[in-house]
Amino acid sequence: MPGQKPRWSSRKIIMTIEEFISKSVGEWISMRSGHSLAFKEFENIHSTIHISSLKIDSLEVLGFANENGIAPNTIVSPFKISWKTESDWDISSKNETESSSSLLIPIPFSSTEGEIIRSQGYTEKIIAISKYIFLPDGTLSLSTEYDQAKTEERIWFVSNNVRCRTSVVKTSKSLAILQTSYASEIRKITII
C-alpha cells in the first residue's frame, strides 16, 4: 500500500570483519560475469573457491607479517583463499583454466573499517593493500590501489549460503573504467 512506512527501515545488520570471514569459510561455487565496457564483451567464468581461516600464530601468518613489517597483535582473523577458474570468452570460445591462492591479513582500525593485506593481488601479481569499510547493511566495501589500476569491490551475503561480489577496475591515472564484474557465489554443500 503506498504511503506505508517500510518495515525494513529499522533493520540493523551488525557485521565485523571476524563475523564476515567466519561466515565466508568453506567451499563456494562461483559464477562470474566480466563486462568489458569498451568492447561490450561478456566473459562467463565458472570457478571453485575455497576459503579457510588461519591461526595468527601459524608459521604462514607470522612469516608473512615479519617479512612485511606487520605487528602480529594488529592482525584479526587471517585467512586463505584458493581458487580454480575456468573462463569462457564468448567471442573466441577458448577455454582457460587457472588456479592460485592468496593469504589475506585483516588489520581493523575500528569495528567497521580497516585494511586487508593480500599476499597476491587479483589484478597484478604483487602484494596488495585494500582499505575496507562495512556499509550498514553488512556489505564489505573494498578499495585497492595497484601500480596501474584501482579496483573497488563489494561483497555481501544474500543468505548464509549465497554471497554476491561486484568489482570495478579503473586506471590509476585517468580513473577510466576498464571493466566491471559480478559474481554469484553458492556454498558447496556435501550431502552424505
Place this chain on the structure above:
Amino acid sequence: MPGQKPRWSSRKIIMTIEEFISKSVGEWISMRSGHSLAFKEFENIHSTIHISSLKIDSLEVLGFANENGIAPNTIVSPFKISWKTESDWDISSKNETESSSSLLIPIPFSSTEGEIIRSQGYTEKIIAISKYIFLPDGTLSLSTEYDQAKTEERIWFVSNNVRCRTSVVKTSKSLAILQTSYASEIRKITII
C-alpha cells in the same frame, strides 16, 4: 602502507531520490548478466535504456496517481524508463528481443527512504511497489514483493556515466534464491 588510516573513511556521499533520478536521466547502453543458480547458466543481455523525467502535473502522472489513490503532493521526481533488450542464452543460442516501458512514481518518507510505485514490474506484469533506502555511499537499495517472488536490487553510480545494478530474485514463500543478475550501464554519448 599497513596501519595508515584510510582517507575515504571521512568521505560523505549525500544522495536524495531527486538527485539520483536527475543523474539517471538519459540514454544508457546496458550489459546485463543473469545467473541461474540452480542450473549454473549464464544469460548475457545487451539492451538500451532510456530514462526521462516527467512533470508531476502531466496527464500521465496525474492519471496514474488518480487510478491508484496516490495524492499528487506526495510525489517527487516521477520518471519513465523505456528499454529494448536483446538476450543471448549461452545454451540454446536463441535470440529474443523485447521492448517495454514503465512509469515510476517516487514517494519519499524521508531524505533517504520511501517507496517507488511502478506501472509495470520487471518480474511480473502487475503494478509493483518497491521500498527504497539509500546507503551512506549513495547506493539505492530497492526491495519489491510480487505475488510469487521478492526482488532485491541495488543501483549505484561508479562515475557520472557508468551505473551498476544488481538484483536477487527469491521465491516469496521459501525465500529460495532463484537467480541473480548484474548490469553495467554506460551512458550513450552522442558526438556531433
